[in-house]
Amino acid sequence: MGEMIKLGVVLMLVALIAAVALGLVNSQTAPIIAVQQEMAKQEAMSRVALNLVQDGDSPAFDSIAVEGLENPYASADELLSVVRVTNDAHPEGIGFVFVAYGKGYSSTIQTMVAVDSDGIIAGTTILYQSETPGLGANIEQPARLITHLDGLDAPDCMLTKDGGRIDSMTGCTITSRAVVNSIREGLEAMESAGLFDDAGMVGWQVDPPPEQDESIEEAPAASDSTMEETPDVGAVSEGGSL
């Protein structure tokens, strides 16, 4: 009995010292981490919005509440929030920035997207992903999928094999589809809420997006879907639902 108390006291002391050390370090680092994440967010917004503004012009960002905006990311437990981009010449706004959440192969991929006021993608950057290193994780690398999104509108923002205009990356169709579909869902929600000017959206009416979920089931047969796919094809259908 006496020994058990002694062992318990030792364990408690060890845990106490560890907890105090962690608490002290956390109280020091938490504010720095928060500041850094905020800075990283600002920096990412400035980066994706680069194509919206003229050279040397600095855009301003303010979060806006949009009436009638449906949240397409409920299945990922995330909320679509829209930030309006303005500059001195156009205080009424030159475009929007939002974060798209798509369920990829092994993580929920967060993509920050800038669109102009016509709903055309002007820039994208991956904020977070933890996909397979060497395969899906390559989505962040320059000249891969995300750089081909600029200039597309919602109907085109879909993988070629699903009827859109973006080639998926070899070996990571799930990752590619998650990013592309999450962006399109965000764009469609913003369009439905009437955020975009109609002038630039002619193609929207003429060429409705072929967004049946059935197209997803064909995926495993497609040429460049490889081993990464097979265990987990069912997970994709969540990404396709609006």
Place this chain on the structure above:
Amino acid sequence: MSLAKDLSNGIYRENPVFKLALGMCPFLAVTTSVENALGMGAAATFVLVCSNFLVSLFRNLIPSKVRIPCYIVIIATFVTLVDMVMNAYLPDLHKSLGIFIPLIVVNCIILGRAEGFANRNPVLSSLADGIGMGAGFTLAMVILASFRELLGNGTWLNMSVLGQSYSSQPLLIAILSPGAFILLAFILGFFNVLENRKGGGR
């Protein structure tokens, strides 16, 4: 044992991966690129040295019946500290290593060395052992990662080696999980052949 011997022990004679077959989970999981292997190796080495130091320092104070929980608390504390400090002061490095750092807690090399070496050896030897084992682990990961990145992506440390024509149609299996097992078997076989050649192979 001399310090130099403690240091070199982990690099070849008792290489944690190739000879002791410890730490296989992170070893197979993160060796998809040389960059990942170096990062994981560096982080694991840091935690290994710190935990060896503390375990050795308090080896006479911790009752043997509760030593394993104590070691785990020590290791987990260091891993969390590394995670928080790196996130605050080296955000870029943290971003590229972020997913590997929590994995270090379950790296059995660290618990294995705390249990197998540091709790019965003096502080300096334990430090040397930690550095040696960490270097051995890093070396082993870089070897496997070199094969996997070269065959599976045509690059080494993100530099193109085998040319664009190879990179567009690489031997993809090398970078996927089955490739890790297959290549590991070849490497282990190679080390066994070496051992047998020297004679006295068990």
